[in-house]
Amino acid sequence: MSRFPHLRQDFAASLVVFLVALPLCVGVAVASGVPAELGLITGIVGGLVTGLLPGSSLQVSGPAAGLTVLVFEAVDAYGLPALGVIVLAAGLLQLAMGALRLGRWFRAISLSVVEGMLAGIGLVLIAGQLYAAAGLTAPASGTDKILGVPGAVADALGSAEALASLAVGAGTVAVMVLWRRMPGPAGAVPGALAAVLLATAVTLAFGVPVATVEVQGLLGAVQPPGADAFGGLGIGVLGTIVAFTLIASAESLFSAAAVDRLHDGPPTRYNKELMAQGAGNTVCGILGALPLTAVIVRSSANVRAGARTKASRVLHGVWLLLFAALLPSALALIPLPALAGILVHAGWKLIPFRAVATLWRGQRGEALILVVTAVSIVVVNMFEGVLIGLALAVAKTAWEASQAKLEVIDKGAGPLQVYLTGNATFLRLPRILDTLESLPRDRPVELDLTGLHHVDHACLTALRNWSERHSAPGTAPVKLTERPTEEKGLPVTAP
Numbered sequence: 476m477s478r479f480p481h482l483r484q485d486f487a488a489s490l491v492v493f494l495v496a497l498p499l500c501v502g503v504a505v506a507s508g509v510p511a512e513l514g515l516i517t518g519i520v521g522g523l524v525t526g527l528l529p530g531s532s533l534q535v536s537g538p539a540a541g542l543t544v545l546v547f548e549a550v551d552a553y554g555l556p557a558l559g560v561i562v563l564a565a566g567l568l569q570l571a572m573g574a575l576r577l578g579r580w581f582r583a584i585s586l587s588v589v590e591g592m593l594a595g596i597g598l599v600l601i602a603g604q605l606y607a608a609a610g611l612t613a614p615a616s617g618t619d620k621i622l623g624v625p626g627a628v629a630d631a632l633g634s635a636e637a638l639a640s641l642a643v644g645a646g647t648v649a650v651m652v653l654w655r656r657m658p659g660p661a662g663a664v665p666g667a668l669a670a671v672l673l674a675t676a677v678t679l680a681f682g683v684p685v686a687t688v689e690v691q692g693l694l695g696a697v698q699p700p701g702a703d704a705f706g707g708l709g710i711g712v713l714g715t716i717v718a719f720t721l722i723a724s725a726e727s728l729f730s731a732a733a734v735d736r737l738h739d740g741p742p743t744r745y746n747k748e749l750m751a752q753g754a755g756n757t758v759c760g761i762l763g764a765l766p767l768t769a770v771i772v773r774s775s776a777n778v779r780a781g782a783r784t785k786a787s788r789v790l791h792g793v794w795l796l797l798f799a800a801l802l803p804s805a806l807a808l809i810p811l812p813a814l815a816g817i818l819v820h821a822g823w824k825l826i827p828f829r830a831v832a833t834l835w836r837g838q839r840g841e842a843l844i845l846v847v848t849a850v851s852i853v854v855v856n857m858f859e860g861v862l863i864g865l866a867l868a869v870a871k872t873a874w875e876a877s878q879a880k881l882e883v884i885d886k887g888a889g890p891l892q893v894y895l896t897g898n899a900t901f902l903r904l905p906r907i908l909d910t911l912e913s914l915p916r917d918r919p920v921e922l923d924l925t926g927l928h929h930v931d932h933a934c935l936t937a938l939r940n941w942s943e944r945h946s947a948p949g950t951a952p953v954k955l956t957e958r959p960t961e962e963k964g965l966p967v968t969a970p
Contacts, residue, residue: 497515501688513764514764516693519792524758536751552715556704564716565720567757569724572753584725588868598849610641611637643816692803717858718857841871844867919953
């Protein structure tokens with residue numbers, strides 16, 4: 476015990492994390508359109524591979540609801556054999572990024588973009604799983620999923636089997652919401668596990684006609700990508716690989732930052748954690764499994780359960796492996812609408828309602844970025860939606876950083892004195908030129924730029940051109956004063 480002083484705490488925590496992870500691994504796999512066992516394989520790799528590596532000691536990795544939509548689209552577009560290639564490439568890219576020490580730069584991503592990304596994923600996930608809860612086939616695109624919900628509800632109301640399936644899904648959500656209020660030892664059981672067990676018991680006891688998980692065994696589910704899977708992919712898959720890499724990395728490293736706030740142990744080493752995630756995804760790719768990320772639900776459960784070292788997350792991978800190897804037939808008893816209910820609940824938690832309300836009261840620009848990112852993901856797709864959000868965040872930052880003040884002093888006699896201070900960029904150029912061009916052309920003008928902290932090339936060129944053309948014939952030319960090059964890197968121009 477001297478070598479493992481916290482083994483008791485870690486052992487107990489690992490059982491809690493296992494019970495939380497089990498239904499989520501299966502649910503994420505089914506929602507992604509792949510065999511349920513692939514979700515368990517990813518959870519096992521998250522424990523036994525990523526869990527052993529340095530980086531963050533207490534966060535737990537596995538298949539995440541945040542990548543469900545992206546995985547479903549990839550499998551639908553390229554086929555299940557290609558999934559291993561995509562995940563393998565993403566893992567290798569994460570390893571390279573970690574080796575190049577790029578992990579810490581993920582902390583520079585706008586939080587509004589990340590929350591918008593999660594909100595968009597949550598909306599598509601909820602809409603898609605509502606169809607699954609009713610036993611119906613969901614449309615392909617996010618927009619069609621959402622717009623088709625009223626029609627799906629009408630179809631479900633006309634079918635006894637669909638209503639029964641929908642009732643199981645709704646009951647699962649209700650149990651998850653209410654379970655946290657359970658007193659005594661029952662409240663210590665993870666809500667997702669309790670909901671799945673109750674749904675399974677009810678459907679078996681009353682013979683409810685619902686679809687259940689299809690089981691093919693752990694080894695049968697492993698599909699390493701072959702040569703044809705590599706050769707059958709075109710250049711278009713690169714965008715999907717980049718999307719997998721960026722979203723999985725961002726979700727993992729943001730989760731690490733959140734987990735660090737929950738405990739007083741060693742903080743996350745971001746570059747090493749990115750490499751740990753990359754190693755895990757590389758192995759998942761080789762096995763043809765789902766991509767993995769660090770998952771805040773499992774990680775927070777791990778911390779709350781009293782975990783002290785990485786042993787807890789490694790042991791949780793051992794329990795997943797034993798379950799998948801010894802009790803695979805138990806998966807065949809789980810009703811699909813129960814898993815859909817778990818994913819609906821997970822999708823709801825991805826939507827940051829309080830963050831939107833808070834931002835709208837204090838920073839409406841950030842709230843707009845969040846909403847636009849979410850809507851873009853629903854309307855277009857994951858990759859383009861995130862790029863739109865990032866572009867909007869960069870544009871907002873550039874606009875706010877470009878604060879230039881133009882002051883015109885007219886003493887009645889002599890030249891007009893114009894002072895430009897702050898940061899002059901092309902974003903502020905139209906307003907600056909409008910003011911300058913409104914000055915009388917028959918008065919001498921002195922334009923002083925020495926108060927500028929920064930001026931970009933476009934703005935400086937436009938100001939020089941204006942100063943050369945402004946004065947009417949017979950009027951002294953504009954006197955332009957600029958800051959010397961050695962002070963701020965600005966060109967020197969003689970007055």
